[in-house]
Amino acid sequence: MALAADLCDIGAHRTRRIETGRPMNDVTPAPALTQREVLLHALYEASELEHNLMCTYLYAAASLKDGEREGLRAEEAAAVRRWRQVLMGVAIEEMGHLAAVWNITSGLGGAPRFGRSNFPLDPGLLPASVVVKLAPFNADTLQHFVFLERPRGSTEQDGAGFAYERNYVRGGTGGARLTPMGVNYDTVGDFYEALGEGLRALVAHCGEA
Numbered sequence: 395m396a397l398a399a400d401l402c403d404i405g406a407h408r409t410r411r412i413e414t415g416r417p418m419n420d421v422t423p424a425p426a427l428t429q430r431e432v433l434l435h436a437l438y439e440a441s442e443l444e445h446n447l448m449c450t451y452l453y454a455a456a457s458l459k460d461g462e463r464e465g466l467r468a469e470e471a472a473a474v475r476r477w478r479q480v481l482m483g484v485a486i487e488e489m490g491h492l493a494a495v496w497n498i499t500s501g502l503g504g505a506p507r508f509g510r511s512n513f514p515l516d517p518g519l520l521p522a523s524v525v526v527k528l529a530p531f532n533a534d535t536l537q538h539f540v541f542l543e544r545p546r547g548s549t550e551q552d553g554a555g556f557a558y559e560r561n562y563v564r565g566g567t568g569g570a571r572l573t574p575m576g577v578n579y580d581t582v583g584d585f586y587e588a589l590g591e592g593l594r595a596l597v598a599h600c601g602e603a
Contacts, residue, residue: 433593522562
């Protein structure tokens, strides 16, 4: 089978004839995040990541007190309304990111992923350093949001109480695999940068539809 067919085919599964003396994995492996199936696997992770991030912002917004009837002074209630509005705006942005991931998934011939894992997330679903969990709004939670969205090279520190519980590295040795698996990344931005590079490499190899 030609490499181009392995990378670019988005049609139905095709039956391969196994010849005596030839290994089953006789296709030269492509670099990470450039094969279609690997990209789809990463896009499914991106869908869950955006969905879960959206939930953390909504949870933090819902944890805020609701105005003067819950004991806030007028000026405090006004400040809390502003905070809630900002958090809801970020959650809406995450919804837009999720829709963009779905559109790209559809463009590759995949089915958009609507599901997500329940909280608390099991170790391994995300890299150890990317801690996504529900927490009420406070200074540490706000700092954690900033930490998660930090750009590459940032020295931003994480909020207290969000240290990862287990240290592990995903992605194995980077050699050929029969099925895709999650890769390691330090920040959400790093993940999307690698995903973008993979998509551009796939388009450069296969062309646009």
